[in-house]
Amino acid sequence: MSASPLLAATEPGHSLRIGDVARLVGTTPRTIRYYEEIGLLPEASARPSGRHRLYTHAEVERLREVMRLKHLLGVSLEELKTLLSAEEARAEVRAQLRRADVPPGRRHELLNEALGHIERQLALVRHRAAELSRLEQELSETRRRVRRRLREEGSEQDTPLQGASR
Secondary structure (H helix, E strand, O other): OOOOHHHHOOOOOOEEEHHHHHHHHOOOHHHHHHHHHHOOOOOOOOOOOOOOOEEEHHHHHHHHHHHHHHHHHOOOHHHHHHHHHHHHHHHHHHHHHHOOOOOHHHHHHHHHHHHHHHHHHHHHHHHHHHHHHHHHHHHHHHHHHHHHHHHHHHHHHHOOOOOOOO
């Protein structure tokens, strides 16, 4: 019995069509095309007319990461694009730093460049965290007011009204 095409494509060396990718990551083909259009995912490569675009393992993983960050951070697509472009730039810096022939001065420049990218990412995450913190404070205050009202209502119900029978 052979493995499902969806499971096989989660491994390097296999590829999937857009509908399969959409089902695998829990989105729609339209969303995937839109993400390609705005630059969150690489554009569909040139292909002969009538042929389906095939997605590699790396592209499926990239889409998973895009979806995870979008859900986790609740950021706009533009903020997500900024976050991901900084991550790609950091990956390029890491690749350069792994080379043995990088002079010490260039290593220092690359590390400073990586630091700048990390700072951009942290600023975005901290902004989102501050917004969530404000929402949490608002909800906590509302909960306190509602609990206070419940206590007040409860004490009013416990107090016998003059001339009223229970």
